[in-house]
Amino acid sequence: METNLCVAGFGGQGVMTLGKFLASATCDSTDKNVTFFPSYGAEQRGGTANCFVVISDEEVGAPLGNVMDDLIVMNEPSLKKFINTLKPNGTLFINSSIVPEETGRDDIKLVKAPVTELALELGNAKVLNVIMLGVYVGYTNVISPEIVWDTIEHKLGKKPKLLPLNKAAFEKGLELGRSQR
Amino acid sequence: MTRVFMKGCEAIAEAAVRAGCRFFAGYPITPQNEIPEYFARRLPEVNGTFVQGESEVASISMVYGAASAGIRAMTSSSSPGISLKSEGISYCAAARIPMVYSNISRGGPGVGAIQPAQMDYLQATKASGNGGFEMLVFAPSTVQEAVDMTYHAFDYADRDRNPVLILADGVIGAMMEPVVLPEMKSEEEVRSIQEAKRVWACVGHKLDYPNRAWIEPGHWQTSDMQRANEEAAALYKSWEKDVQVECYQTEDAQIVITAYGISARIAKSAVNLLRKEGIRAGLIRPITVHPFPYDAIASLDYSRVKAILDVEMSIPAQMLQDVQLAVKDRCPITTCLCSGGNIMGREMIIDAVKNLLK
Numbered sequence: 158m159e160t161n162l163c164v165a166g167f168g169g170q171g172v173m174t175l176g177k178f179l180a181s182a183t184c185d186s187t188d189k190n191v192t193f194f195p196s197y198g199a200e201q202r203g204g205t206a207n208c209f210v211v212i213s214d215e216e217v218g219a220p221l222g223n224v225m226d227d228l229i230v231m232n233e234p235s236l237k238k239f240i241n242t243l244k245p246n247g248t249l250f251i252n253s254s255i256v257p258e259e260t261g262r263d264d265i266k267l268v269k270a271p272v273t274e275l276a277l278e279l280g281n282a283k284v285l286n287v288i289m290l291g292v293y294v295g296y297t298n299v300i301s302p303e304i305v306w307d308t309i310e311h312k313l314g315k316k317p318k319l320l321p322l323n324k325a326a327f328e329k330g331l332e333l334g335r336s337q338r
Numbered sequence: 339m340t341r342v343f344m345k346g347c348e349a350i351a352e353a354a355v356r357a358g359c360r361f362f363a364g365y366p367i368t369p370q371n372e373i374p375e376y377f378a379r380r381l382p383e384v385n386g387t388f389v390q391g392e393s394e395v396a397s398i399s400m401v402y403g404a405a406s407a408g409i410r411a412m413t414s415s416s417s418p419g420i421s422l423k424s425e426g427i428s429y430c431a432a433a434r435i436p437m438v439y440s441n442i443s444r445g446g447p448g449v450g451a452i453q454p455a456q457m458d459y460l461q462a463t464k465a466s467g468n469g470g471f472e473m474l475v476f477a478p479s480t481v482q483e484a485v486d487m488t489y490h491a492f493d494y495a496d497r498d499r500n501p502v503l504i505l506a507d508g509v510i511g512a513m514m515e516p517v518v519l520p521e522m523k524s525e526e527e528v529r530s531i532q533e534a535k536r537v538w539a540c541v542g543h544k545l546d547y548p549n550r551a552w553i554e555p556g557h558w559q560t561s562d563m564q565r566a567n568e569e570a571a572a573l574y575k576s577w578e579k580d581v582q583v584e585c586y587q588t589e590d591a592q593i594v595i596t597a598y599g600i601s602a603r604i605a606k607s608a609v610n611l612l613r614k615e616g617i618r619a620g621l622i623r624p625i626t627v628h629p630f631p632y633d634a635i636a637s638l639d640y641s642r643v644k645a646i647l648d649v650e651m652s653i654p655a656q657m658l659q660d661v662q663l664a665v666k667d668r669c670p671i672t673t674c675l676c677s678g679g680n681i682m683g684r685e686m687i688i689d690a691v692k693n694l695l696k
Contacts, residue, residue: 177514180343180514181343181514184341184342184343184516185341185343190515190516191343191515191516192513192514192515193343193513193514193515194509194512194513194514195512215610216603216606216607217515217603217607218603218604218605218606218607218608218610218684219603219604219607219681219682219683219684220509220513220515221509221681222683222684223683223685224685
Protein backbone atom coordinates (compact mmCIF):
# COMPACT_ATOMS: atom_id res chain seq x y z
CA MET A 158 0.00 0.00 0.00
CA GLU A 159 1.38 3.38 -1.06
CA THR A 160 -0.22 6.81 -0.73
CA ASN A 161 1.00 9.73 -2.82
CA LEU A 162 -0.05 13.17 -1.62
CA CYS A 163 0.65 16.54 -3.19
CA VAL A 164 0.12 19.76 -1.20
CA ALA A 165 0.15 22.95 -3.25
CA GLY A 166 -0.45 26.65 -2.68
CA PHE A 167 1.13 30.12 -2.46
CA GLY A 168 4.47 30.48 -0.74
CA GLY A 169 3.65 31.59 2.81
CA GLN A 170 0.49 29.49 3.15
CA GLY A 171 2.43 26.86 5.05
CA VAL A 172 2.12 24.04 2.53
CA MET A 173 5.64 22.79 3.31
CA THR A 174 4.93 22.81 7.02
CA LEU A 175 1.68 20.91 6.47
CA GLY A 176 3.47 18.19 4.50
CA LYS A 177 6.39 18.07 6.92
CA PHE A 178 4.13 17.70 9.98
CA LEU A 179 2.32 14.79 8.35
CA ALA A 180 5.49 13.06 7.13
CA SER A 181 7.32 13.61 10.38
CA ALA A 182 4.41 12.23 12.43
CA THR A 183 4.37 9.14 10.20
CA CYS A 184 8.10 8.63 10.77
CA ASP A 185 7.76 9.03 14.56
CA SER A 186 4.76 6.80 15.06
CA THR A 187 4.91 3.97 12.53
CA ASP A 188 7.47 1.75 10.87
CA LYS A 189 6.19 2.77 7.45
CA ASN A 190 8.47 4.29 4.85
CA VAL A 191 7.82 7.96 4.23
CA THR A 192 9.36 10.70 2.11
CA PHE A 193 8.86 14.46 1.92
CA PHE A 194 10.01 16.36 -1.15
CA PRO A 195 9.70 20.14 -1.47
CA SER A 196 9.45 22.05 -4.72
CA TYR A 197 9.54 25.82 -4.83
CA GLY A 198 11.01 28.84 -6.53
CA ALA A 199 13.33 31.42 -5.05
CA GLU A 200 10.53 33.35 -3.30
CA GLN A 201 9.73 33.06 0.43
CA ARG A 202 6.28 34.62 0.03
CA GLY A 203 4.11 34.71 -3.07
CA GLY A 204 5.05 32.47 -5.95
CA THR A 205 3.93 28.87 -5.89
CA ALA A 206 5.09 26.18 -3.53
CA ASN A 207 4.25 22.52 -3.38
CA CYS A 208 5.45 19.39 -1.69
CA PHE A 209 5.02 15.67 -2.11
CA VAL A 210 4.53 13.15 0.68
CA VAL A 211 4.71 9.42 0.00
CA ILE A 212 3.69 6.97 2.73
CA SER A 213 4.29 3.31 1.95
CA ASP A 214 4.57 -0.16 3.46
CA GLU A 215 7.31 -0.93 0.94
CA GLU A 216 10.44 1.02 -0.01
CA VAL A 217 9.53 4.34 -1.57
CA GLY A 218 10.68 4.58 -5.17
CA ALA A 219 9.98 8.03 -6.50
CA PRO A 220 9.59 10.67 -3.75
CA LEU A 221 7.49 12.57 -6.26
CA GLY A 222 5.26 10.68 -8.60
CA ASN A 223 3.08 12.04 -11.38
CA VAL A 224 -0.07 10.26 -10.22
CA MET A 225 -1.55 11.41 -6.91
CA ASP A 226 -3.93 9.54 -4.59
CA ASP A 227 -4.71 12.72 -2.68
CA LEU A 228 -4.31 16.37 -3.60
CA ILE A 229 -4.57 19.38 -1.29
CA VAL A 230 -4.88 22.75 -3.04
CA MET A 231 -4.73 25.98 -1.13
CA ASN A 232 -5.10 28.38 -4.10
CA GLU A 233 -6.60 28.48 -7.57
CA PRO A 234 -3.40 28.34 -9.67
CA SER A 235 -2.45 25.11 -7.88
CA LEU A 236 -5.79 23.56 -8.77
CA LYS A 237 -5.16 24.21 -12.46
CA LYS A 238 -1.59 22.98 -12.24
CA PHE A 239 -2.21 19.71 -10.40
CA ILE A 240 -5.83 18.64 -10.98
CA ASN A 241 -4.85 16.30 -13.79
CA THR A 242 -2.31 14.46 -11.66
CA LEU A 243 -5.09 13.18 -9.39
CA LYS A 244 -5.98 9.58 -10.18
CA PRO A 245 -9.61 8.54 -10.82
CA ASN A 246 -11.39 8.12 -7.46
CA GLY A 247 -8.67 10.20 -5.83
CA THR A 248 -9.55 12.79 -3.20
CA LEU A 249 -9.22 16.53 -3.75
CA PHE A 250 -9.10 18.79 -0.69
CA ILE A 251 -9.71 22.44 -1.51
CA ASN A 252 -9.37 25.65 0.41
CA SER A 253 -12.95 26.55 -0.55
CA SER A 254 -12.51 30.16 0.65
CA ILE A 255 -10.55 30.95 -2.50
CA VAL A 256 -10.60 27.83 -4.70
CA PRO A 257 -13.66 27.30 -6.91
CA GLU A 258 -15.50 23.98 -6.74
CA GLU A 259 -15.61 23.58 -10.52
CA THR A 260 -12.72 21.22 -11.08
CA GLY A 261 -13.69 19.85 -14.47
CA ARG A 262 -13.47 16.32 -13.04
CA ASP A 263 -16.46 14.18 -12.10
CA ASP A 264 -14.44 11.05 -11.26
CA ILE A 265 -12.96 12.32 -7.99
CA LYS A 266 -14.05 12.89 -4.40
CA LEU A 267 -14.16 16.51 -3.24
CA VAL A 268 -13.59 17.65 0.35
CA LYS A 269 -14.25 21.33 0.96
CA ALA A 270 -12.79 23.40 3.78
CA PRO A 271 -12.92 27.21 3.87
CA VAL A 272 -9.62 27.34 5.77
CA THR A 273 -8.75 30.97 5.02
CA GLU A 274 -12.00 32.18 6.60
CA LEU A 275 -11.82 29.69 9.47
CA ALA A 276 -8.29 30.77 10.30
CA LEU A 277 -9.39 34.41 10.43
CA GLU A 278 -12.29 33.42 12.70
CA LEU A 279 -9.77 31.79 15.02
CA GLY A 280 -7.89 35.08 15.06
CA ASN A 281 -4.79 34.23 13.02
CA ALA A 282 -4.63 33.82 9.25
CA LYS A 283 -1.45 31.78 9.53
CA VAL A 284 -3.07 28.65 10.97
CA LEU A 285 -4.90 27.78 7.76
CA ASN A 286 -2.41 25.01 7.07
CA VAL A 287 -2.96 23.38 10.48
CA ILE A 288 -6.73 23.45 9.89
CA MET A 289 -6.19 21.80 6.51
CA LEU A 290 -3.90 19.19 8.08
CA GLY A 291 -6.74 18.43 10.51
CA VAL A 292 -9.20 18.12 7.62
CA TYR A 293 -6.87 15.70 5.82
CA VAL A 294 -6.20 13.53 8.88
CA GLY A 295 -9.86 13.64 9.93
CA TYR A 296 -11.07 12.58 6.49
CA THR A 297 -8.42 9.97 5.59
CA ASN A 298 -7.47 8.65 9.03
CA VAL A 299 -4.07 7.99 7.42
CA ILE A 300 -2.47 8.18 10.89
CA SER A 301 -3.96 8.84 14.29
CA PRO A 302 -4.79 12.48 15.10
CA GLU A 303 -3.14 12.15 18.54
CA ILE A 304 0.22 11.37 16.94
CA VAL A 305 -0.08 14.26 14.49
CA TRP A 306 -0.88 16.57 17.39
CA ASP A 307 2.13 15.27 19.37
CA THR A 308 4.32 16.15 16.39
CA ILE A 309 2.84 19.65 16.09
CA GLU A 310 3.28 20.15 19.83
CA HIS A 311 6.89 19.02 19.62
CA LYS A 312 7.68 21.24 16.62
CA LEU A 313 6.13 24.26 18.30
CA GLY A 314 7.97 23.45 21.54
CA LYS A 315 9.90 26.70 21.53
CA LYS A 316 6.74 28.78 21.17
CA PRO A 317 4.27 27.36 23.76
CA LYS A 318 2.11 30.48 23.42
CA LEU A 319 1.05 29.26 19.99
CA LEU A 320 -0.18 25.88 21.21
CA PRO A 321 -3.79 26.73 22.20
CA LEU A 322 -4.42 28.45 18.85
CA ASN A 323 -2.94 25.55 16.88
CA LYS A 324 -4.82 23.01 18.97
CA ALA A 325 -8.10 24.81 18.22
CA ALA A 326 -7.19 24.99 14.53
CA PHE A 327 -6.26 21.31 14.31
CA GLU A 328 -9.46 20.22 16.06
CA LYS A 329 -11.61 22.46 13.90
CA GLY A 330 -10.07 20.76 10.86
CA LEU A 331 -10.52 17.24 12.25
CA GLU A 332 -14.20 17.91 12.85
CA LEU A 333 -14.67 19.29 9.35
CA GLY A 334 -12.82 16.35 7.77
CA ARG A 335 -14.71 13.70 9.74
CA SER A 336 -18.07 15.28 8.89
CA GLN A 337 -17.41 14.82 5.15
CA ARG A 338 -16.32 11.17 5.31
CA MET B 339 17.21 2.00 16.62
CA THR B 340 15.61 5.44 16.70
CA ARG B 341 14.48 6.82 13.39
CA VAL B 342 14.75 10.54 12.82
CA PHE B 343 13.17 12.41 9.94
CA MET B 344 15.89 14.37 8.18
CA LYS B 345 16.60 16.25 5.01
CA GLY B 346 19.33 14.63 2.88
CA CYS B 347 21.70 17.61 3.07
CA GLU B 348 21.37 17.93 6.84
CA ALA B 349 21.75 14.18 7.31
CA ILE B 350 24.99 14.23 5.29
CA ALA B 351 26.36 17.02 7.49
CA GLU B 352 25.35 15.29 10.73
CA ALA B 353 26.90 12.00 9.54
CA ALA B 354 30.16 13.84 8.84
CA VAL B 355 30.20 15.39 12.32
CA ARG B 356 29.56 11.96 13.84
CA ALA B 357 32.46 10.55 11.80
CA GLY B 358 34.76 13.12 13.41
CA CYS B 359 34.72 15.86 10.77
CA ARG B 360 35.80 19.03 12.58
CA PHE B 361 36.40 21.41 9.67
CA PHE B 362 34.11 22.49 6.88
CA ALA B 363 34.61 25.29 4.38
CA GLY B 364 32.17 25.99 1.59
CA TYR B 365 30.50 28.57 -0.57
CA PRO B 366 26.72 28.77 -1.09
CA ILE B 367 25.01 27.21 -4.09
CA THR B 368 21.58 25.66 -4.60
CA PRO B 369 20.60 22.87 -3.97
CA GLN B 370 23.12 22.09 -1.23
CA ASN B 371 22.91 25.17 1.01
CA GLU B 372 21.51 23.17 3.90
CA ILE B 373 24.89 21.39 4.20
CA PRO B 374 26.95 24.51 5.07
CA GLU B 375 23.99 25.91 7.02
CA TYR B 376 23.87 22.79 9.19
CA PHE B 377 27.66 22.71 9.69
CA ALA B 378 27.65 26.40 10.65
CA ARG B 379 25.31 25.64 13.53
CA ARG B 380 26.66 22.21 14.45
CA LEU B 381 30.46 22.44 14.27
CA PRO B 382 30.87 25.02 17.08
CA GLU B 383 29.04 22.58 19.38
CA VAL B 384 31.84 20.05 18.94
CA ASN B 385 34.74 22.56 18.94
CA GLY B 386 34.95 22.34 15.20
CA THR B 387 35.42 25.13 12.68
CA PHE B 388 33.07 26.32 9.96
CA VAL B 389 34.17 28.82 7.36
CA GLN B 390 32.16 30.33 4.57
CA GLY B 391 34.95 31.08 2.15
CA GLU B 392 34.99 34.02 -0.25
CA SER B 393 34.78 31.59 -3.16
CA GLU B 394 34.78 27.91 -4.07
CA VAL B 395 38.51 27.98 -4.76
CA ALA B 396 39.18 29.50 -1.33
CA SER B 397 36.96 26.92 0.39
CA ILE B 398 38.54 23.85 -1.16
CA SER B 399 41.97 25.32 -0.47
CA MET B 400 41.06 25.75 3.21
CA VAL B 401 39.96 22.11 3.31
CA TYR B 402 43.28 21.17 1.68
CA GLY B 403 45.03 23.05 4.48
CA ALA B 404 42.97 21.64 7.35
CA ALA B 405 43.22 18.08 6.05
CA SER B 406 46.99 18.54 5.58
CA ALA B 407 47.15 19.09 9.32
CA GLY B 408 45.41 15.77 9.97
CA ILE B 409 41.91 17.09 10.66
CA ARG B 410 38.93 15.26 9.18
CA ALA B 411 37.70 17.95 6.79
CA MET B 412 34.92 18.28 4.25
CA THR B 413 33.53 20.59 1.61
CA SER B 414 30.42 20.46 -0.50
CA SER B 415 28.99 22.12 -3.56
CA SER B 416 26.76 21.56 -6.55
CA SER B 417 27.74 21.02 -10.17
CA PRO B 418 29.15 24.42 -11.33
CA GLY B 419 30.66 24.95 -7.88
CA ILE B 420 32.35 21.56 -8.07
CA SER B 421 33.96 22.61 -11.35
CA LEU B 422 35.40 25.67 -9.61
CA LYS B 423 36.74 23.43 -6.85
CA SER B 424 38.42 21.05 -9.27
CA GLU B 425 41.80 22.78 -8.92
CA GLY B 426 41.88 22.14 -5.17
CA ILE B 427 40.50 18.62 -5.54
CA SER B 428 43.32 17.80 -7.95
CA TYR B 429 45.84 19.30 -5.48
CA CYS B 430 44.46 17.13 -2.66
CA ALA B 431 44.72 14.05 -4.88
CA ALA B 432 48.28 15.00 -5.91
CA ALA B 433 49.39 15.61 -2.33
CA ARG B 434 47.52 12.48 -1.22
CA ILE B 435 45.37 14.37 1.29
CA PRO B 436 42.38 12.56 2.79
CA MET B 437 39.28 14.71 2.55
CA VAL B 438 35.61 14.17 1.73
CA TYR B 439 33.40 16.26 -0.51
CA SER B 440 29.88 15.98 -1.80
CA ASN B 441 28.33 17.06 -5.08
CA ILE B 442 24.58 17.60 -4.73
CA SER B 443 24.28 17.80 -8.47
CA ARG B 444 21.94 19.88 -10.59
CA GLY B 445 21.30 20.59 -14.25
CA GLY B 446 24.20 21.45 -16.54
CA PRO B 447 26.45 22.24 -18.33
CA GLY B 448 27.41 25.73 -17.23
CA VAL B 449 25.15 27.28 -14.63
CA GLY B 450 22.56 24.81 -15.91
CA ALA B 451 19.45 24.56 -13.75
CA ILE B 452 19.00 24.68 -10.00
CA GLN B 453 16.81 21.57 -10.07
CA PRO B 454 18.10 18.01 -9.59
CA ALA B 455 19.98 16.20 -12.36
CA GLN B 456 22.70 13.59 -12.90
CA MET B 457 24.83 15.52 -15.38
CA ASP B 458 28.17 15.09 -13.59
CA TYR B 459 28.79 11.35 -13.91
CA LEU B 460 31.74 11.53 -16.28
CA GLN B 461 33.33 14.42 -14.38
CA ALA B 462 32.91 12.58 -11.06
CA THR B 463 34.17 9.20 -12.23
CA LYS B 464 36.78 10.03 -14.86
CA ALA B 465 38.26 13.50 -14.40
CA SER B 466 37.39 15.66 -11.40
CA GLY B 467 40.42 17.80 -12.19
CA ASN B 468 43.62 17.70 -14.19
CA GLY B 469 46.23 15.00 -13.96
CA GLY B 470 44.44 11.69 -14.27
CA PHE B 471 43.84 11.07 -10.57
CA GLU B 472 41.06 8.79 -9.35
CA MET B 473 38.82 8.71 -6.29
CA LEU B 474 36.33 6.39 -4.68
CA VAL B 475 32.94 7.80 -5.72
CA PHE B 476 29.81 6.73 -3.86
CA ALA B 477 26.30 7.34 -5.24
CA PRO B 478 23.54 7.20 -2.60
CA SER B 479 19.98 6.44 -3.63
CA THR B 480 18.38 7.03 -0.24
CA VAL B 481 19.00 9.49 2.59
CA GLN B 482 20.06 6.55 4.79
CA GLU B 483 22.65 5.55 2.24
CA ALA B 484 23.90 9.14 2.01
CA VAL B 485 24.40 9.06 5.78
CA ASP B 486 26.20 5.73 5.85
CA MET B 487 28.39 6.57 2.87
CA THR B 488 29.44 9.95 4.30
CA TYR B 489 30.23 8.36 7.68
CA HIS B 490 32.45 5.69 6.12
CA ALA B 491 33.91 8.00 3.46
CA PHE B 492 36.24 9.50 6.06
CA ASP B 493 37.62 6.03 6.89
CA TYR B 494 38.26 5.31 3.21
CA ALA B 495 39.87 8.72 2.76
CA ASP B 496 42.20 8.15 5.72
CA ARG B 497 42.96 4.57 4.70
CA ASP B 498 44.04 5.65 1.22
CA ARG B 499 45.21 9.22 1.91
CA ASN B 500 43.01 10.26 -0.99
CA PRO B 501 39.86 12.36 -1.54
CA VAL B 502 36.48 10.60 -1.53
CA LEU B 503 33.43 11.92 -3.37
CA ILE B 504 29.78 11.50 -2.43
CA LEU B 505 27.92 11.98 -5.73
CA ALA B 506 24.30 12.76 -4.85
CA ASP B 507 21.71 14.93 -6.56
CA GLY B 508 19.19 17.62 -5.73
CA VAL B 509 16.43 15.13 -4.89
CA ILE B 510 18.51 13.22 -2.33
CA GLY B 511 19.70 16.56 -0.92
CA ALA B 512 16.26 18.16 -0.59
CA MET B 513 14.05 15.22 0.34
CA MET B 514 13.32 14.18 3.90
CA GLU B 515 13.30 10.53 4.90
CA PRO B 516 13.60 8.54 8.12
CA VAL B 517 17.22 7.71 8.97
CA VAL B 518 19.08 5.88 11.69
CA LEU B 519 22.14 7.96 12.49
CA PRO B 520 25.51 6.28 13.14
CA GLU B 521 27.25 6.49 16.49
CA MET B 522 28.97 9.76 17.39
CA LYS B 523 32.73 9.25 17.62
CA SER B 524 34.01 10.33 21.02
CA GLU B 525 36.51 13.15 21.44
CA GLU B 526 39.15 10.51 22.30
CA GLU B 527 38.47 8.66 19.06
CA VAL B 528 38.61 11.88 17.04
CA ARG B 529 41.91 12.79 18.72
CA SER B 530 43.42 9.37 18.11
CA ILE B 531 42.44 9.52 14.43
CA GLN B 532 44.29 12.84 14.19
CA GLU B 533 47.21 11.51 16.20
CA ALA B 534 47.64 8.58 13.79
CA LYS B 535 48.25 11.07 10.96
CA ARG B 536 51.18 12.77 12.71
CA VAL B 537 53.60 10.65 10.69
CA TRP B 538 52.79 12.62 7.56
CA ALA B 539 50.64 15.57 8.60
CA CYS B 540 51.94 19.15 8.81
CA VAL B 541 51.50 19.56 12.53
CA GLY B 542 54.93 20.95 13.43
CA HIS B 543 58.08 18.88 13.30
CA LYS B 544 61.65 19.53 14.33
CA LEU B 545 63.73 21.02 11.56
CA ASP B 546 65.43 17.73 10.81
CA TYR B 547 64.82 17.47 7.09
CA PRO B 548 64.73 13.68 6.72
CA ASN B 549 61.78 13.37 9.12
CA ARG B 550 59.98 16.51 8.16
CA ALA B 551 56.40 16.35 6.90
CA TRP B 552 55.97 17.45 3.32
CA ILE B 553 52.72 18.13 1.59
CA GLU B 554 53.44 18.37 -2.11
CA PRO B 555 50.90 18.86 -4.88
CA GLY B 556 53.69 18.45 -7.44
CA HIS B 557 57.33 17.44 -7.88
CA TRP B 558 60.37 19.17 -9.37
CA GLN B 559 62.13 15.96 -10.36
CA THR B 560 60.60 13.98 -13.19
CA SER B 561 61.56 10.75 -11.40
CA ASP B 562 59.69 11.84 -8.24
CA MET B 563 56.61 12.77 -10.24
CA GLN B 564 56.58 9.44 -12.03
CA ARG B 565 57.04 7.56 -8.74
CA ALA B 566 54.08 9.45 -7.23
CA ASN B 567 51.97 8.54 -10.30
CA GLU B 568 52.99 4.89 -9.99
CA GLU B 569 52.12 4.78 -6.30
CA ALA B 570 48.75 6.37 -7.01
CA ALA B 571 48.11 3.89 -9.83
CA ALA B 572 48.81 1.01 -7.44
CA LEU B 573 46.30 2.47 -4.98
CA TYR B 574 43.62 2.79 -7.66
CA LYS B 575 44.19 -0.82 -8.71
CA SER B 576 43.68 -1.97 -5.11
CA TRP B 577 40.11 -0.65 -5.18
CA GLU B 578 38.78 -3.74 -6.98
CA LYS B 579 37.90 -5.03 -3.50
CA ASP B 580 35.88 -1.88 -2.73
CA VAL B 581 33.38 -2.22 -5.59
CA GLN B 582 29.79 -2.12 -4.31
CA VAL B 583 26.76 -2.97 -6.41
CA GLU B 584 23.13 -3.96 -5.86
CA CYS B 585 21.69 -6.60 -8.18
CA TYR B 586 17.91 -6.62 -7.79
CA GLN B 587 15.75 -9.33 -9.36
CA THR B 588 18.39 -10.02 -12.00
CA GLU B 589 18.48 -13.85 -11.61
CA ASP B 590 15.78 -14.47 -14.23
CA ALA B 591 15.50 -10.99 -15.75
CA GLN B 592 14.92 -10.56 -19.47
CA ILE B 593 15.32 -6.79 -19.30
CA VAL B 594 18.01 -5.43 -17.00
CA ILE B 595 17.89 -1.76 -16.04
CA THR B 596 21.13 0.01 -15.17
CA ALA B 597 20.78 3.13 -13.02
CA TYR B 598 22.48 4.83 -10.07
CA GLY B 599 21.46 7.25 -7.31
CA ILE B 600 17.98 8.78 -7.47
CA SER B 601 17.21 7.18 -10.86
CA ALA B 602 17.95 3.75 -9.41
CA ARG B 603 15.40 3.98 -6.60
CA ILE B 604 12.76 5.10 -9.08
CA ALA B 605 13.80 2.25 -11.41
CA LYS B 606 13.54 -0.20 -8.52
CA SER B 607 9.92 0.73 -7.90
CA ALA B 608 9.31 0.35 -11.65
CA VAL B 609 10.80 -3.17 -11.48
CA ASN B 610 8.40 -4.03 -8.64
CA LEU B 611 5.40 -2.82 -10.64
CA LEU B 612 6.57 -4.64 -13.79
CA ARG B 613 7.05 -7.88 -11.82
CA LYS B 614 3.45 -7.60 -10.61
CA GLU B 615 2.43 -7.69 -14.26
CA GLY B 616 4.58 -10.77 -14.80
CA ILE B 617 7.31 -8.92 -16.68
CA ARG B 618 10.76 -10.20 -15.77
CA ALA B 619 12.67 -6.97 -15.21
CA GLY B 620 15.70 -6.49 -12.98
CA LEU B 621 18.04 -3.72 -11.88
CA ILE B 622 21.79 -3.37 -11.54
CA ARG B 623 22.64 -0.36 -9.39
CA PRO B 624 26.27 0.71 -9.04
CA ILE B 625 26.71 1.88 -5.44
CA THR B 626 30.31 2.83 -6.13
CA VAL B 627 30.24 4.51 -9.53
CA HIS B 628 34.02 4.51 -9.36
CA PRO B 629 35.33 1.84 -9.27
CA PHE B 630 32.51 0.74 -11.55
CA PRO B 631 30.96 -2.74 -11.08
CA TYR B 632 31.78 -3.97 -14.59
CA ASP B 633 31.71 -7.63 -13.47
CA ALA B 634 28.09 -7.52 -12.28
CA ILE B 635 27.00 -6.43 -15.75
CA ALA B 636 29.53 -8.51 -17.69
CA SER B 637 28.51 -11.73 -15.91
CA LEU B 638 24.83 -11.56 -16.86
CA ASP B 639 23.53 -14.53 -18.85
CA TYR B 640 23.19 -12.95 -22.29
CA SER B 641 21.33 -15.96 -23.68
CA ARG B 642 18.47 -14.83 -21.41
CA VAL B 643 18.85 -11.04 -21.20
CA LYS B 644 17.10 -9.53 -24.21
CA ALA B 645 18.18 -5.95 -23.64
CA ILE B 646 19.67 -3.48 -21.18
CA LEU B 647 17.83 -0.26 -20.40
CA ASP B 648 20.12 2.48 -19.10
CA VAL B 649 18.16 5.02 -17.02
CA GLU B 650 19.75 8.37 -16.18
CA MET B 651 18.71 11.95 -15.45
CA SER B 652 21.26 13.07 -18.02
CA ILE B 653 21.02 13.90 -21.72
CA PRO B 654 23.15 12.61 -23.32
CA ALA B 655 23.54 9.49 -21.21
CA GLN B 656 26.90 9.25 -19.44
CA MET B 657 27.05 6.05 -17.38
CA LEU B 658 26.01 4.37 -20.62
CA GLN B 659 29.69 4.41 -21.65
CA ASP B 660 30.64 2.18 -18.71
CA VAL B 661 27.65 -0.08 -19.30
CA GLN B 662 28.73 -0.51 -22.94
CA LEU B 663 32.23 -1.47 -21.84
CA ALA B 664 30.76 -4.23 -19.67
CA VAL B 665 28.15 -5.51 -22.13
CA LYS B 666 30.57 -5.71 -25.09
CA ASP B 667 27.79 -5.82 -27.70
CA ARG B 668 26.31 -9.04 -26.32
CA CYS B 669 22.81 -7.50 -26.24
CA PRO B 670 21.18 -4.25 -27.36
CA ILE B 671 21.35 -1.28 -24.97
CA THR B 672 18.74 1.47 -25.06
CA THR B 673 18.27 4.48 -22.85
CA CYS B 674 15.49 6.16 -20.87
CA LEU B 675 16.57 9.72 -20.12
CA CYS B 676 15.48 13.09 -18.85
CA SER B 677 17.43 16.21 -17.84
CA GLY B 678 17.24 19.92 -17.18
CA GLY B 679 15.74 19.49 -13.73
CA ASN B 680 12.99 17.10 -14.82
CA ILE B 681 12.75 14.10 -12.57
CA MET B 682 12.59 10.56 -13.89
CA GLY B 683 9.07 9.14 -13.76
CA ARG B 684 8.58 5.47 -13.09
CA GLU B 685 5.86 5.36 -15.79
CA MET B 686 8.53 6.43 -18.29
CA ILE B 687 10.70 3.50 -17.23
CA ILE B 688 7.79 1.06 -17.31
CA ASP B 689 6.84 2.17 -20.84
CA ALA B 690 10.45 1.89 -22.01
CA VAL B 691 10.72 -1.68 -20.67
CA LYS B 692 7.43 -2.67 -22.31
CA ASN B 693 8.59 -1.17 -25.61
CA LEU B 694 11.68 -3.37 -25.50
CA LEU B 695 9.51 -6.48 -25.15
CA LYS B 696 7.25 -5.63 -28.09
